[in-house]
Amino acid sequence: MTTPKAALPGLDALRAEVCGLHTELLRWGLVAWTSGNISARVPGQELMVIKPSGVSYPELTPELMIVCDLEGRKVAGELSPSSDTAAHAYVYRHRPEVGGVVHTHSPYATAWAAAGEPIPCAITAMGDEFGDDIPVGPFALIGDDSIGRGIVATLAGSRSPAVLMRQHGVFTVGSGARAAVKAAVMCEDVARTVHLARQLGRVERLQQDHIDALYDRYQHVYGQQAVPAEGEHA
16 A cells, blocks of 8 residues: 655655654663554544664654554555554554554563553653553563553543553653654653662552642643733733
8 A cells, every 4th residue: 555645745744853852762761672652643644754773762763653544554655663553553443542652671660560560640741741650551472453442441531641561661641742752751861760679668559639739730830831822821
């Protein structure tokens, strides 16, 4: 199956963005060798851009990024897409608000996944970013959409953009690929912090009303707010 390049406005820019974001996985120590991957939904199309399978990070270029449809079938690109393509595609089909998906084997978060234990929302940074515990999804083998099914089912009803797939690793989602990468970075950060805290003693989950307040503030107040146009009310 092929799709004319002219039918995909912004594709070159999206390929470049997805390629460039893979350097963030290395920068934050979330991957080893060729493991891990990032994808992004192509706006206005039933398509996604994803990393090729088994290519080392220093060798990645925008032109090597693969375009697939949302059934996981390759549409454009010379190489084979990531072995997790079917999982990403399933997420996009069933979570239309998701614009980016990331998979890592970051060590601390994957240790929680290996133990089959959710990360409790025990620090304010978790309340801010995740608004919930980081849940554990079911074990599933790579190669079909089983992992995607587990991601979607586990995150249903959760505010967390991250899920620990049991005995596998981390998957995160976001409104775009950059947001999903941020969630992966923050997931590893809080996984490490809560693990270290447990070496010192018991760790208690924050009160739910405090989690709700932290999440609301971070999502709606934190950072630079849009400046209203002239004539609009602040």
